Amino acid sequence: VATVAAAGTTQSNAAALSLGFNYVTGADDVKGVKLPTAVAGSIVIIKVGPGADLLVYPNTSDKINDGSANAALTVVDDVCFMLIAKDATDWYTLPLLPS
Numbered sequence: 218v219a220t221v222a223a224a225g226t227t228q229s230n231a232a233a234l235s236l237g238f239n240y241v242t243g244a245d246d247v248k249g250v251k252l253p254t255a256v257a258g259s260i261v262i263i264k265v266g267p268g269a270d271l272l273v274y275p276n277t278s279d280k281i282n283d284g285s286a287n288a289a290l291t292v293v294d295d296v297c298f299m300l301i302a303k304d305a306t307d308w309y310t311l312p313l314l315p316s
Contacts, residue, residue, distance in 0.1 A: 223248035228274040228287055238262045244271035244294060255279045255302040264297040273300075281308045290314065 223243040224232040231249035232241075236259055241250055244265055249272030252261055265271045272289040275281050281290045281300070292298070292314060299311040 221250055223250055223271055225249060228277070228289070231272070231274050234261055234263070236261055238264070240264045240266065241271060242266045243268075245269045248272065249274055249289060252276050252279065252281075252300060252308060255304065255306055255308055257302055257304050259302040261300045261308075262297070263292075263300070265292055265294050267295045269294055275308055279306050279308060282310055282313065283307070 218238045219235045220240045221232050221234060223241055226247050228251060231251040234250050234252055236253060241263055246269045251274045254276045271292050273292060274289045278286050280286050300308045302308050
């Protein structure tokens with residue numbers, strides 16, 4: 218369990234997430250967080266605090282929901298969702314969120 222303050226505006230300077238549950242604060246429509254490197258079966262749960270949209274980046278060369286490599290997923294404030302790594306590069310959200 219971790220509390221993470223959203224940071225940065227790109228994949229390279231977004232705040233790092235941990236495996237397991239992450240409560241994310243400080244979203245402001247441009248700040249982001251970055252997933253750990255995908256490993257098949259890994260699970261990350263994100264609860265976005267109230268306030269604004271959050272950018273969720275995969276780790277370098279990874280993808281979210283079959284999107285482009287390194288592309289961020291924008292999620293609205295005050296939601297909770299899970300990401301599950303299918304393999305060494307692909308994360309999927311549960312529920313499946315629009316990319």
